[in-house]
Amino acid sequence: MAGSAHLRIVVTTDDFDLGAEASRLESGPDTGAVVTFTGRVRDVSGGLKHMEIEHYPGMTERALTEIAEKAARRWSLSAVTIIHRHGSLAPGDRIMMVATASRHRNAAFQAAEFLMDYLKSRAPFWKKEVTEGSSEWVSARDTDEKSLTRW
Amino acid sequence: MAGSAHLRIVVTTDDFDLGAEASRLESGPDTGAVVTFTGRVRDVSGGLKHMEIEHYPGMTERALTEIAEKAARRWSLSAVTIIHRHGSLAPGDRIMMVATASRHRNAAFQAAEFLMDYLKSRAPFWKKEVTEGSSEWVSARDTDEKSLTRW
C-alpha cells in the first residue's frame, strides 16, 4: 500500500504548468517540503528539429503508477505527481516532471531521485531525435540501469 | 568563479511564484534538468498562529550568494535561484525555495540538496513559532550541522 499519499499520474501530449502542479501538492498542515524535477528537450549537438516520444499506452500508466506506489511505500510522502509527455516536442519543450511532498526535505529529495531513476529504465518511453534529413533513436545509457542499484 | 551560472538571490517579505521562478531557469538549449525545492510553514503540534522569521540584512544576501557560488563552482549549472522570505508567515505559507538548472539530473539534484544543507546552517535566519499565548524560537537540529559533512 502507498499509505495516504495522493498519487497523480498523467501521460499526455500537452504541456503542463509546473507552478499549478506544485501547488496541488502544497496542501495539508504537515507538508513542509515539495521537490520538483522538470526534464526538457536539449539540443545537444545543434540542429535538432524536434524530438518524438513514443510510448506503450496502458503499460505506461501501469508502470508509472507502480513506481509512484513504490516511492510512497518507502518514504513518508503526502503526494507524488508524475507527468510525462509523448508525441512531437521542440527543443526547450518540457518533457516530463515529477513532484514529491513530505514533512521533511530528505524524504522529498530522495523520493524524487528514486522516481527519476526508475522512470528512466522502467517506464516504456522511447525518444527519437529528428534533425534535418535524418533521425535517430536515443540510446539507453548503461548508467541509467546502474543507478537503480543504489535504491 | 561560478562559471557562467546565472545566480538569482532574493530576500523578501513577499510570496513567490514557483512556476514563474522555475521558468526563469528554463532557458538555453542545453538545460535539460530543473530541480526546485519549496519549504512551507508546518503546524507540527497544532495551534500555530504564525511563524516569525528574523534575518540579518546584509549578511543574509552575502551568505546566500556565497552558497550559490559554491554550488556553481562544484557542479555544472546554468542557473541557481535562492528565495527566502522573512517576517510573519501563516501555517501553509511558502517560506523559501531553491532551484537549480543543469544539463543532467544528477547535478541539478545534488546542487539543490547542497544548497538546502548549507542554507539551513549557514544563512542567518531564525524562526519563532507563535501560538495562542506563547512563542518559542525554533531550535537548530544537530542533524542540520552534521548534514554538511557529506559535501
Add this chain to the structure above:
Amino acid sequence: MTVTVLYFAWLRERIGLGREDVTTEAATVADLVDELKSREDRYAAAFADMTTVKVALDQELSSLDASLAGVREVAFFPPMTGG
C-alpha cells in the same frame, strides 16, 4: 493460441508494423521470437541482437525464457529512454 504482438521504436520501424495478431504454439517468448525470425527477413533483422530487445507480457516487464501460457499481449521494444 492467438496473442497480440506489439513492436515499439526501432523494432516497429524495422518490422514495419506496430501491432499484429499471431497464432502460435510457441511455449516461451524465445520460441515466439524464433518463429517470427523464420517468417521473414525483416523479423530476422529486428531480432538479430536480442541483448538490445526487451519484452513485456501483458504489460509487465518479463524475459525471453518466460512462458507464454495464458498471455494475451506480448510487446517487444528497445531499452527505455524516457525521463
Add this chain to the structure above:
Amino acid sequence: MTVTVLYFAWLRERIGLGREDVTTEAATVADLVDELKSREDRYAAAFADMTTVKVALDQELSSLDASLAGVREVAFFPPMTGG
C-alpha cells in the same frame, strides 16, 4: 575603538535591543563578551552559555577567539534555523 554590535533572535530579546555602538579596548570577541557580561545582568544572562551563541565579524561567520582588529560590525546570534 567603536564597533557596532548586533543581537538577533533570543539574544536580541534577552538583551532588549538589536543594535548598539560599543566603545571598547577588547582584543578578541571573547574579551568583548566578558566586558558586556560585566556591564549588566541582562548581558550576563544572554551570554551565560556561549556554546549556543554564534558570532559574525563584518558579516562573516567567525569564532570567539577571533581578533577584533579592524572589525566594524560584530553580531551575536543563536544557531541558524532558516530553510
